Amino acid sequence: MGEVRKLQKKLRQIENLEIKISLTSEERFKISRKAELRSRLAELQLQLSGPQQTLGIVGDGKKEKMKRQVEDAPEALPSQTPPASKILKGEEESRPRETPAPAARPRKTGGGAETGRRQERTEPAEVSAHSPDVSGGSPDSDNQRLVQQEEAEFSSLQSSWEKAKFRLRLLEGHNDIVTCVVAVDNLVVSGSRDTTVKVWHVPTATEHKNLGGHTGGVTCLSAPPPEYCRRLARSLSLSDKERFILSGSADCYVKIWALSIGQCVKSIYTFNVVTALCFVPEEDGYIITGSDGGKVQAWSWHTFENCQSINAHQEAVTSIQSQGPLVFSGSTEGGVSVWENRCSDQDPLRLLHHWSSEVTGCGGGPGGRVTLSPRGDRVLLAHGRAWLKNLHWRSGTMSRLTNHSSITGVTDCVHQTGGLLIGSCYDVANGESSLNIFSLPQCRYLASLTWPHATRVLCFATWTTGSGDHRWVTGGRDLIVWEQLPSSGKQRGDVTARRDSRLESCSLESEGDTEDDEETDEYEEKDSDEGRDSGCDVTEDGGSASWLRCVLQ
Structure with a gap:
């Protein structure tokens, strides 16, 4: 595990070096070793975690990764599912979905507010199967219907983005x-x-x-x-x-x-x-x-x-x-x-x-x-x-x-548009980039979008056409315009929509130290210390401001 962290630190330093305008011969040599370091890191991760756990993190190259994503892509879902272009209806539609949460809070048995909501999402079907039909409805049954409606709407959104x-x-x-x-x-x-x-x-x-x-x-x-x-x-x-x-x-x-x-x-x-x-x-x-x-x-x-x-x-x-x-x-x-x-x-x-x-x-x-x-x-x-x-x-x-x-x-940038939260995602270990889509206001994971030869996204802008379809632009090494295609059309898109099962169970969590948090924080603290030896010189110009100065100098 120690060698894995050391390789991860070196790759982070190389990523910071690559965005500098002028490079010394020593820095160029460090960058030239990126592929070698990534290959070694992939081997160690396979040895430590096994191929099933590292699927999607470790790959043998971009072509194999994209091929795997296409093969794993979900089949087309029923046509009655609304297209992704109809997802954004403004704040007016996203707000009503917030209302079930307060009424459902007494059901929590621990954790945070979002943990309570996750429990409620799995309970209604079981409870409704054994609950008597009370005329006029009860607060519990009304609450169950609201939760079920929320789940149905979310499932519709998720299905739409899988076909985007x-x-x-x-x-x-x-x-x-x-x-x-x-x-x-x-x-x-x-x-x-x-x-x-x-x-x-x-x-x-x-x-x-x-x-x-x-x-x-x-x-x-x-x-x-x-x-x-x-x-x-x-x-x-x-x-x-x-x-x-x-x-x-x-x-x-x-x-x-x-x-x-x-x-x-x-x-x-x-x-x-x-x-x-x-x-x-x-x-x-x-x-x-x-x-x-x-x-x-x-x-x-x-x-x-x-x-x-x-x-x-x-x-x-x-x-x-x-x-x-x-x-x-x-x-x-x-x-x-x-x-x-x-x-x-x-x-x-x-x-x-x-x-x-x-x-x-x-x-x-x-x-x-x-x-x-x-x-x-x-x-x-x-x-x-x-x-x-x-x-x-x-x-x-x-x-x-x-x-x-x-x-x-x-994560370099985050953007909110209508009922969506979009976060950029870049893996320094394998150079893969994607955009993660979450629903608002609950911040529930919908899908991940990736594309061939995707580079690191440093900036992002969005707008919608007169018909309600999405147009996006991403910037970094590449400047790319994204134009949404009709889900019912025969034209094939350039983007692979997939679902990362490891993000599906993630939701907004209250701040608190867990074992994973402590391990990550320890890693990042050591990484900052080792940055003193990197070509980007983390400590010379004000510590964490080095990223910005690397970009501007």
Whole structure:
């Protein structure tokens, strides 16, 4: 087991090395040994666990893995099952499924709230078989019907995603890692470490515009809503239909681009490397930026002047998201801050809550990158581990959702859209990548999607067509547009939908140390210590911030 962990650490270090722009001869030699290390790790895992337990974790190559996935794919299910395109109906449909949980809580015999719900899901059929038919119904029978209805709806969703088909189209043009993506109408906008922002026309999968102007890697993008675009367009004597994109870069600039003319209409110098940004559509509008030094700044959309600068975090801000008047920021040390926008000309942000890494449990890892996805009273966090964290930001209560069945799994990004939670999944031990789909709000596992020669997904954006079908875009080494195909059509998709049985039993679990947790934490702590000897130099530039600096340098 000791050699297995040592190999896993080395592979993690190599993955961090590969995203650096310039490499020394020693680093190139380390990278050249990746295939050898993976092969040795596969042998050891087979010896320790046996082939049945390592199926899906260890493979003899991508072709064999994909062949196995196709052979294991489920048969087509009855036609009455609704297609995956009908899954997303907005928050209105996802909320009613939350109602059975409170009434069912008295049935719990231990564990957490979700454990109680899992017990209820298996009990109703047995109970209803022996319960008398009481006229008018009883609270217990009503509750049973609600639970059964919830189970039927979930089974329908799961069946739909097992049949989901997507066509993938590679967008070629960037010559370095794609760090950020956004979707605007029929356009995809991507930012890259190659310093460019590119605009892509989705229906034709062609490059529409190449926006050059940054002198450092592009780290973040944001798209203001149409009404705020119209205000700026009028002041610039442009069409009311003009759309704008914000880009942040390691060159310390935020640039505002007019998409139709492909030009930068405004540059804001921030005096700091910009590592994250978002747009807050409140009152006149605000641009919120985060820096590599942990600073959060607010800028007026009306005057483009700095309204506020706050030393909010100890290390680099890696993610900023807005939700109405609220702003959420996360940093490499694992801290999460929640701000309220008071819509004032000076100091518009007021801190509501700050939860440190001791609460979130997201700090100190080799990845050093926290990605946020807020909704309501909770924020889902991806932080380079095999699981996602769920923070109830008002109370500081934490829970955990397994996103990979091995400790060699890495979650780089998390995204919520309608009734779905999507987490990226990458295995450093074998280089396999997939997207895991969960239903909201219970975060129950639906399916995993993988594709030929899948590379690590570092950024993600989603939108739906007028007919309700999904369109996604993923970025990393490759920039790929996903277009959902009709489930009833004869056209074959490029994506393999499968179900990982090891994730089926996983659900949101309250934070608590188990034997597995302790083993994983011990492994990651040692991994961070050994990182001092790696080419990425984990300790030189602020510990866990090394991932970000490797990307930007």
